[in-house]
Amino acid sequence: MSRLVCPTAPRDRSARGRRLVLAVLSGLVVCAACAACVQFPAPESPAPVAFAVRPTPTGAETDVPHEPAPSTDSCNATASLRPGPMPEPAQMPTGSTMAGILGHGRLIVGLDIGSNLFSFRDPMTGDVQGFDVDIARAIAQAIFDNPTSVEYRVLSSAERTAALKNHTVDVVVKTMSITCDRLQDVAFSAPYFVASQRILATRDSGITGVADLAGKRVCAARGATSIGRLQQLQPRARMVSTITWADCLVMLQQKQVDAVSTDDAILAGLAEQDPWVELVGPRLSDEYYGVGIPKGEDDMVRFVNGVLDQFRVSGAWQRSYDRWLSIMGPTNGPPLPVYRD
Incomplete structure (x- = not known):
């Protein structure tokens, strides 16, 4: 050279x-x-390295300790107080819980805006909608003569009881199952919906029932009664808890869990968002949803039961079901109330 x-x-x-x-x-x-x-000549560069990290939803916990299974039979949990005479809207009895709510100008309702079909935020309008929202609006209509006099407080499943005990909400309308344990801390209306616990899995999972969950990771929202019941039915399942049900769906999609188990009404809302997941297996239990009310407010319990009676008889319950929950198939109608007095 x-x-x-x-x-x-x-x-x-x-x-x-x-x-x-x-x-x-x-x-x-x-x-x-x-x-x-x-x-x-340029120095040789190392080969590129690419890897994907699947983020775990905030607050997710693995290997949840065993919890006691919920009970409804030992205390006749679904029996509630008989409705009293219904006052005219905007004319609540002096000194009543309803008069206090009327005085501060709005009904404060605890719910979740991530429970598709029951309570969720419409992405187009921003409005909170769903079956539970229709129940809340019916209570507001009976108090204020205006169904929009509602302030929503977003709660996780684990926060519902504390919000009622602390009186930071007037009622909770959030797929809240009536159980004997919960009745020690809060009061409930008569049931307004009956759901069944089932299993949600991907279509290629091979899971067909609770027996297949041995050694599998199963997700449920923290504070849900479905955790204790599934642990009773399948002690070898590895429970994973999250803050919201939407987080469980994300973990299922990312293969971080093998299944989700809770009420079929909630699972149907998750399945509607992803065609590659499905409900499998028979029903594992019945779950009775009631309106949560602070303990000691018996007048409010009777009032809400009167609202629910009107909601059933007027056909509003069926119209709400047809609008939001028809994906679950035909229904036999609303549950009939049982009163203990």
């Missing part, structure tokens, strides 16, 4: 010297140009 050497300029100031200087300068230009043209 030839090499270009750049000469040093001589100091002769004669004509001959000037010619030499010009020659030297020309050589320097050539040297510079040549240097610019020399290409050295």
Whole structure:
């Protein structure tokens, strides 16, 4: 390989010297140009490394300790207080719980805006809608003569009881199952809906029932009664808890859990969002949803039961079911109330 050497300029100031200087300068230009043209091989770069991290939803917990299964039989949990005479809207009895709610101008309702079909935010309008929302609006209509006099407080399943005990909400209408344990801390209306616990899995999972959940990761929202019941039915299931049911769906889609188990009404809302998941297996239990009310507010329990009676008899219950829950198939209608007085 030839090499270009750049000469040093001589100091002769004669004509001959000037010619030499010009020659030297020309050589320097050539040297510079040549240097610019020399290409050295670039160092080898390491091969690119790509990997995907599946983020775990905030607040998710794995290997949830065993919880007691919920009970409804030992205390006749679904029996409630008989409705009293219904006052005219906006004319609540003086000193009553309803009069206090009327006085502060709005019904404060605890619910979840991530429970598709029961309570969710419409992405187009921003309005909170669903079956539970229709129940809340019926209570507001009976108190204020205005179904929109409602303030919604978003609660996780685990926060419902505390919100009622602390009186940060007037009622909870959030797929809340009536159980003997919960009745120690809060009061309930008569049931307004009956759901059944089932299993949600991907279509290629091979899971067909509770027996197939041995050693599998099963998701449920923290505070749900479905955790204790599933642990009773399948002690070898590895329970994973999240803050919301939507988080369970995300973990199922990302293969971080193998199944989700809770009420079929909630699972149907998750399945509607993803065609690759399905409800499998027989019903595992019956879940009776009631309106949660602070303990000791018997007048409010009777009032809400009166509202629910009107909701059933007027056909509003069936219209709400047809609008939001028809994906679950035909219904035998609303549950009939049982009163203990």
